[in-house]
């Protein structure tokens with residue numbers, strides 16, 4: 001068995017119900033958006049291939065349930081994550097206040113090897129509704145700075161503002177974890193071609 005550089009990165013998206021986690025994933029992977037709300041139960045994933053530093057890797061993006069009654073994810077689910085994306089809605093201050101508890105929940109359950117340097121990325125979603133903004137950008141920047149210089153983007157899953165750039169940085173943050181270790185990683189996801197331009201696979205759990 002030869003060892004090889006990691007080719008699949010697990011990204012977990014956390015945040016309150018309704019902040020737009022599913023919509024962000026759907027916009028990034030399928031370039032689609034719907035106004036309809038359907039609560040996520042447990043978790044769903046989609047996969048997308050991206051280029052990072054001249055090599056093709058697969059992002060396995062896990063969208064989780066924000067509604068408490070649909071949360072059934074244990075530590076085993078969080079473990080092995082390469083990056084955790086924390087999402088809030090810029091028109092909903094409560095969803096911003098929840099960032100601390102989502103971050104704590106991930107660190108407690110996932111027990112990453114090096115919690116101080118584990119890569120989080122914060123997304124303030126629904127930027128298309130900036131006229132209804134209740135969370136100032138500077139407040140989020142401050143929060144990110146005080147939690148170890150977390151990368152931060154304001155985005156819109158609706159009109160796709162900053163989505164590509166945010167996920168490029170999420171991919172890079174995930175890959176930054178493997179710098180000092182070459183890992184054997186048997187491929188567990190077979191991509192199904194749905195669209196000649198995009199390769200995605202959907203799955204579910206829990």
Ligand SMILES: Nc1nc2c(ncn2[C@@H]2O[C@H](COP(=O)(O)OP(=O)(O)OP(=O)(O)O)[C@@H](O)[C@H]2O)c(=O)[nH]1
Pocket residue numbers: 015016017018019020021022023024034035036037038039040041064065066067125126127128129155156157158159
């Ligand atoms: N205007 C606007 N609406 C959005 C945006 N993103 C999501 N929405 C809407 O917000 C609602 C909730 O979106 P979801 O993506 O289902 O939210 P979620 O965080 O996955 O919710 P849970 O599954 O309950 O955790 C839906 O009606 C979406 O259409 C956005 O960027 N702009």
